[in-house]
Amino acid sequence: MDVLSVRNVYEDAERAKDKKAPIGADVTIENFTDETLNAIDMIDDLDDLNRQTKKDLLKVGVDTDEKNRSGSFLQVDQSNIFTNNAMSNSVEVMNIGVALDKYKWLEDYIWNVVKPDADKYTAKTALREQKDGINSGYFVRSLPGTREVMPVQACMFIGEEGIMQTAHNVIIAEENSELHLITGCATGDDISSAMHVGVSEMYLKPGAKITFTMVHNWAEQVEVRPRTGVKLMDNSTYINNYILTSPVSTLQSYPTAYCDGENSRAIFQSIQGGKKDSIIDVGSRVLLNAKGARGEVISRAVSQDESKIYSRGHLAGTVPEVKGHLECHGLVLDDDSFIYAVPELEASSANLEMSHEAAVGKISEDEINYLTSRGISEEDAESMIVRGFLNMDITGLPDELAEQTQNMIDMSVEGM
Amino acid sequence: MLLEIENLAVEVAGKKVLKNINLSIGEGETHVLLGPNGAGKSTLFLTILGFPQYKVVQGSIKFKGQDITELTTAERVQLGIGVSFQTPPSIRGVSVRDLLKIESHQDMDEDLNPRMKELADQLKFSDEFLDRDVNYGFSGGEVKRSEILQLLAQMPDFTMFDEPDSGVDIENVELIASEIGTLLDKDKPQGSRKRSGLLITHLGYILNFVSADKAHVLIDGVISCSGNPTEILEDIRKNGFNGCVECAQCL
Ligand SMILES: Nc1ncnc2c1ncn2[C@@H]1O[C@H](COP(=O)(O)OP(=O)(O)O)[C@@H](O)[C@H]1O
Ligand SMILES: [Mg+2]
Numbered sequence: 001m002d003v004l005s006v007r008n009v010y011e012d013a014e015r016a017k018d019k020k021a022p023i024g025a026d027v028t029i030e031n032f033t034d035e036t037l038n039a040i041d042m043i044d045d046l047d048d049l050n051r052q053t054k055k056d057l058l059k060v061g062v063d064t065d066e067k068n069r070s071g072s073f074l075q076v077d078q079s080n081i082f083t084n085n086a087m088s089n090s091v092e093v094m095n096i097g098v099a100l101d102k103y104k105w106l107e108d109y110i111w112n113v114v115k116p117d118a119d120k121y122t123a124k125t126a127l128r129e130q131k132d133g134i135n136s137g138y139f140v141r142s143l144p145g146t147r148e149v150m151p152v153q154a155c156m157f158i159g160e161e162g163i164m165q166t167a168h169n170v171i172i173a174e175e176n177s178e179l180h181l182i183t184g185c186a187t188g189d190d191i192s193s194a195m196h197v198g199v200s201e202m203y204l205k206p207g208a209k210i211t212f213t214m215v216h217n218w219a220e221q222v223e224v225r226p227r228t229g230v231k232l233m234d235n236s237t238y239i240n241n242y243i244l245t246s247p248v249s250t251l252q253s254y255p256t257a258y259c260d261g262e263n264s265r266a267i268f269q270s271i272q273g274g275k276k277d278s279i280i281d282v283g284s285r286v287l288l289n290a291k292g293a294r295g296e297v298i299s300r301a302v303s304q305d306e307s308k309i310y311s312r313g314h315l316a317g318t319v320p321e322v323k324g325h326l327e328c329h330g331l332v333l334d335d336d337s338f339i340y341a342v343p344e345l346e347a348s349s350a351n352l353e354m355s356h357e358a359a360v361g362k363i364s365e366d367e368i369n370y371l372t373s374r375g376i377s378e379e380d381a382e383s384m385i386v387r388g389f390l391n392m393d394i395t396g397l398p399d400e401l402a403e404q405t406q407n408m409i410d411m412s413v414e415g416m
Numbered sequence: 417m418l419l420e421i422e423n424l425a426v427e428v429a430g431k432k433v434l435k436n437i438n439l440s441i442g443e444g445e446t447h448v449l450l451g452p453n454g455a456g457k458s459t460l461f462l463t464i465l466g467f468p469q470y471k472v473v474q475g476s477i478k479f480k481g482q483d484i485t486e487l488t489t490a491e492r493v494q495l496g497i498g499v500s501f502q503t504p505p506s507i508r509g510v511s512v513r514d515l516l517k518i519e520s521h522q523d524m525d526e527d528l529n530p531r532m533k534e535l536a537d538q539l540k541f542s543d544e545f546l547d548r549d550v551n552y553g554f555s556g557g558e559v560k561r562s563e564i565l566q567l568l569a570q571m572p573d574f575t576m577f578d579e580p581d582s583g584v585d586i587e588n589v590e591l592i593a594s595e596i597g598t599l600l601d602k603d604k605p606q607g608s609r610k611r612s613g614l615l616i617t618h619l620g621y622i623l624n625f626v627s628a629d630k631a632h633v634l635i636d637g638v639i640s641c642s643g644n645p646t647e648i649l650e651d652i653r654k655n656g657f658n659g660c661v662e663c664a665q666c667l
Pocket of ligand 2: 457458459502578
């Protein structure tokens with residue numbers, strides 16, 4: 001705790017506890033209750049979960065059989081009920097509290113790439129930590145020089161009505177290592193309203209690679225505010241895949257990658273399907289702060305059933321010889337739905353290359369007609385086009401994971 | 417008659433494009449529709465197919481004895497009509513393989529059936545090619561061959577081809593023509609052919625490779641003459657479409 005108090009984390013948080021986020025609807029945190037830390041007992045095996053929960057987890061990519069996984073972590077409400085750290089010699093998976101006890105140096109990585117006073121949600125997370133200790137969330141680390149192709153799976157699950165779940169995750173890929181994560185967030189079937197704030201801080205040491213694939217499946221009245229920061233050192237590569245195709249109340253996130261190392265590279269790929277009055281505000285930001293750094297932000301958004309999607313992207317080049325590309329495509333399926341694409345390019349140096357491509361519109365009639373001329377009904381033609389539009393090829397995953405991820409996307413997109 | 421068009425008039429985007437069209441195609445027959453650019457050939461094709469923008473303001477279209485004028489495109493296709501487009505759109509995320517499965521009534525979860533794979537091979541498509549998004553970045557020849565391959569998956573009773581030879585090199589025209597032959601039962605003796613078709617071409621080039629039973633010339637939205645394909649084509653080659661205009665005036 002020493003390092004954190006020296007750094008004034010809690011004072012900063014205290015000051016920011018009413019600070020509205022710059023974008024996204026303002027959520028009244030007080031409407032949600034703080035669930036007691038570790039109120040739920042640990043389980044010995046993911047198999048001990050009930051059938052419905054298993055199904056809910058599978059939908060967000062978390063396999064309770066732990067097949068083709070290198071580790072597992074499950075947090076339900078405010079309790080870390082399962083951790084499996086024994087599956088790989090290359091990666092460590094622990095509760096963040098356990099990890100902080102084990103590694104003194106880990107404190108340097110806490111509240112470093114995400115600021116406690118960023119807004120009231122980060123502040124709330126920090127203040128809760130001040131009270132309860134840093135005990136919610138996971139720590140995942142790949143050891144230097146290792147390459148584990150199987151992913152670690154981590155899941156945040158909300159099982160109690162009306163609660164506010166917070167988590168603080170730290171992911172570190174040590175020098176020249178490769179680490180893959182599948183993280184799923186979901187709510188139990190009987191939950192109507194809740195709130196989730198997940199603070200995630202990721203660090204890529206020189207030559208490291210992380211792929212981070214996140215699937216969200218919230219309930220219709222859940223407020224979601226993930227806060228993610230990624231720090232990239234020399235020659236490292238970060239690939240973020242985000243998939244949301246189920247309804248939510250409001251969701252706002254703007255993960256930011258700091259390409260501070262030379263030739264570092266960050267890629268954000270996201271698939272957003274807006275349904276049932278959801279208000280989704282998802283952006284990705286890459287700061288290109290070192291020579292040879294590259295950033296790519298690619299998103300596909302489809303809005304229907306009176307949903308609103310704000311699809312943001314921001315690339316900022318601060319030094320010469322960096323490259324960035326932003327691509328944002330949206331389909332609006334009915335008159336009551338809405339997509340607002342905000343691609344931003346910012347260059348504060350000469351001799352850099354940044355481009356963007358944005359297109360928002362309705363489904364092409366020519367494409368529908370073409371499919372109907374093959375005997376496909378208009379309705380089926382529309383959903384085929386939507387699924388095809390969302391089903392982008394995810395790049396950068398090892399073969400073993402690419403197929404699984406594709407299946408996850410297929411499954412998410414199937415219901416659109 | 418398999419297809420019977422009576423006294424048809426069609427409007428597109430508020431403009432009258434086709435007038436007084438009468439056309440009947442019997443079982444086992446192949447007809448050609450000739451005519452200069454802008455005459456209304458594609459409009460007739462898309463009206464028979466039932467695209468929503470093409471408004472039938474007069475007359476009717478019957479297929480297999482049923483009035484199909486009010487049916488949707490998908491319903492017409494399910495009755496046994498198939499088409500190959502001149503310039504089809506590309507669709508991201510929809511592969512040729514997906515379409516072939518749907519067209520050959522296969523389950524999407526199954527592997528593509530061996531017969532389709534063989535046909536793809538015949539049309540010079542590799543297995544990887546089938547996973548490409550349909551028409552996306554295809555060459556002119558690839559577009560046409562993919563259209564024909566999809567028709568081979570459907571094997572419609574009545575097939576319409578809109579300019580199947582345009583933008584295709586000579587070698588591919590012969591390949592395409594041979595598959596059109598398959599779709600139109602050309603390998604069978606004339607009397608026992610079942611499948612019928614309408615070939616649309618403004619150059620008539622494809623007719624060097626596919627035989628037709630009857631030709632129609634469309635000029636300014638009107639069928640100006642109908643008759644023996646060889647004779648009409650010879651006349652057009654000698655006198656251009658002007659001859660047909662005069663011919664219509666004689667009628
Ligand atoms: N979708 C459309 N919108 C507006 N005009 C159209 C449309 N389709 C066809 N037309 C018009 O109808 C006429 C016939 O076109 P088309 O049927 O494409 O001729 P062809 O196939 O014989 O070259 C042209 O004047 C064309 O501009
Ligand atoms: Mg035409």
